[in-house]
Amino acid sequence: MRTRVGIVGAGPAGLVLAHLLHLEGIDTVVLERRSREYVRRRTRAGVLEQSTVDLLRAAGVGARLDREGMPHHGLSLRFDRADHRIPLTDLTGRSITVYGQQEVVKDLIDAREAAGAPILFEVDDVAVHDATTDRPRITFTDADGVARTLVCDFVAGCDGFHGVTRSAFAPARSETYQRGYPFAWLGILARTPPSHHELIYAYSPRGFALHSMRSPEITRLYLQVPSDERIEDWSDDRIWDELALRLAADGFDLRSGPVLEKSITSMRSVVVEPMRHGRVLLAGDAAHIVPPTGAKGMNLAVADALVLSRALARYLSTRSTDLLDSYSDTCLRRVWRSEHFSWWMTSALHRFPDDDPFQQRLQLSQLRYTVSSVAAATSLAENYVGLPLDL
Structure with a gap:
């Protein structure tokens, strides 16, 4: 098999990336170890930032979000037996929308299947090879048990914290920062x-x-x-x-x-630096985990996918490496801001054993x-x- 971008993982990062690249006319193959039914129903985050909502609308996958999403203009901090409202929109001019991650995933899967673009579910034994060459490969076993090889120009690791793509990074070239x-x-x-x-x-x-x-x-x-x-x-x-x-x-x-x-x-909090090794690039939970207190996980995944889609589109159309070279630093600025906010919310609201x-x-x-x-x-x-x- 041959494709421009091989994407490992059919979560928000992988599916948003695949959809944005499709809009640019760039062919991709998405590999997912879980079944289609499992991916569509697994419950995860549910708070979308304004920028995430705007991106999904601009990408043409926001119709059901607009019908069923629940816009919120504030939130309450509850202590001393009372609510203390933070008026988000009054203070910032922006809002959040409650719309489950699984619903975003459904919308993106439906859009990809309507376009006839491939998602291979229930793959196994996934491994990434030749990360530092101009033809990285993904080997895997498909749902029928057949061993396959996918040759790519780039590999996007969107397979989450327990995924395999991060193993393609040379340990001496990456650093993992974490806190439990x-x-x-x-x-x-x-x-x-x-x-x-x-x-x-x-x-x-x-x-x-x-x-x-x-x-x-x-x-x-x-x-x-x-x-x-x-x-x-x-x-x-x-x-x-x-x-x-x-x-x-x-x-x-x-x-x-x-x-x-x-x-x-x-x-837990986890950040992998850098988010690129050769032609393998990480996005979403494969590169960083935030405590859910700040409602940042899915939004960071979508932001990564946008930055990565632009970097790949620039290179594949012009051979310019500027956005690829800055991909990790660009994403990590947002990641560390979100890590700090999520840590702060967690520290302020939870009881610690000591x-x-x-x-x-x-x-x-x-x-x-x-x-x-x-x-x-x-x-x-x-x-x-x-x-x-x-x-």
Whole structure:
């Protein structure tokens, strides 16, 4: 097989990249180890920055997003048994939209299949070879068990934190920066209308909680739990009881309902530098992980895909290497800003195992300052709605 750009991974980074390159007339092949059905239904992030929404619209895949997405113009920090609203749009002129990552993925898969462009699902034994040559190769086994080789001009590693493309990097040429957190998030998807019209980030003596949503009928909620917690130890009733305690506020009534999904997600920060080795370029979670507190993961993946699509299009049409050479530095500026904001949100809202009353008072002081200072609230709002993209 032969293609201009081989893309490993059919998540947001890989699919946005493939779609943008298709619009430029550049052929690609997308390889994905999971099945089509699994990819379309896996639940992930759900907050889109304004720039992400604008990009999807400009790329022609925003019709359903505009019909079903839920624009939000603020969020609430909940502490001291009260909501303290951060008016995102008033402070920045921009907003966020709640629209599940799996819905973005569905829209992109549908667009790619409508264009007759290939996505090979259920591939196995993927490996990248000859990264520093002008003909890198991807070997894999297809869904029928047949060994295949895909020869490319470039390989885009969009296969996530546990993917294989990063292994094509020479260890001496890359550096991995990381930090683990001593807690995790227990998340549920529940069939019940949201209990509040905007997201709630709750600081509680019992630990962090988040109230979010996916639609007018589906609520998404999270609890901070120890990093070694087992999902089997959390019955539905226990989850709802703990959510009620952590989200408690005067005049607030938490709506419960059937739990459709529940899982535990670890919390970590990871950045790989550089994001390029020869003709293999990383994008999305393959290059960086952020704690979900800042709602940055999917948005960073989309931003990477935009920068990479322009770099590849420039080179393949003009042989100019300027955008390819600056790809890693361009992306990493946004990545590190998002890493810092996600770390700050995580540190401000979570209980750490070695917390003492002094630390708790510091956290409350910071939260009170954030909601009472226009400058502090604006800083939070600017980071939450995200850095603009040059569309």
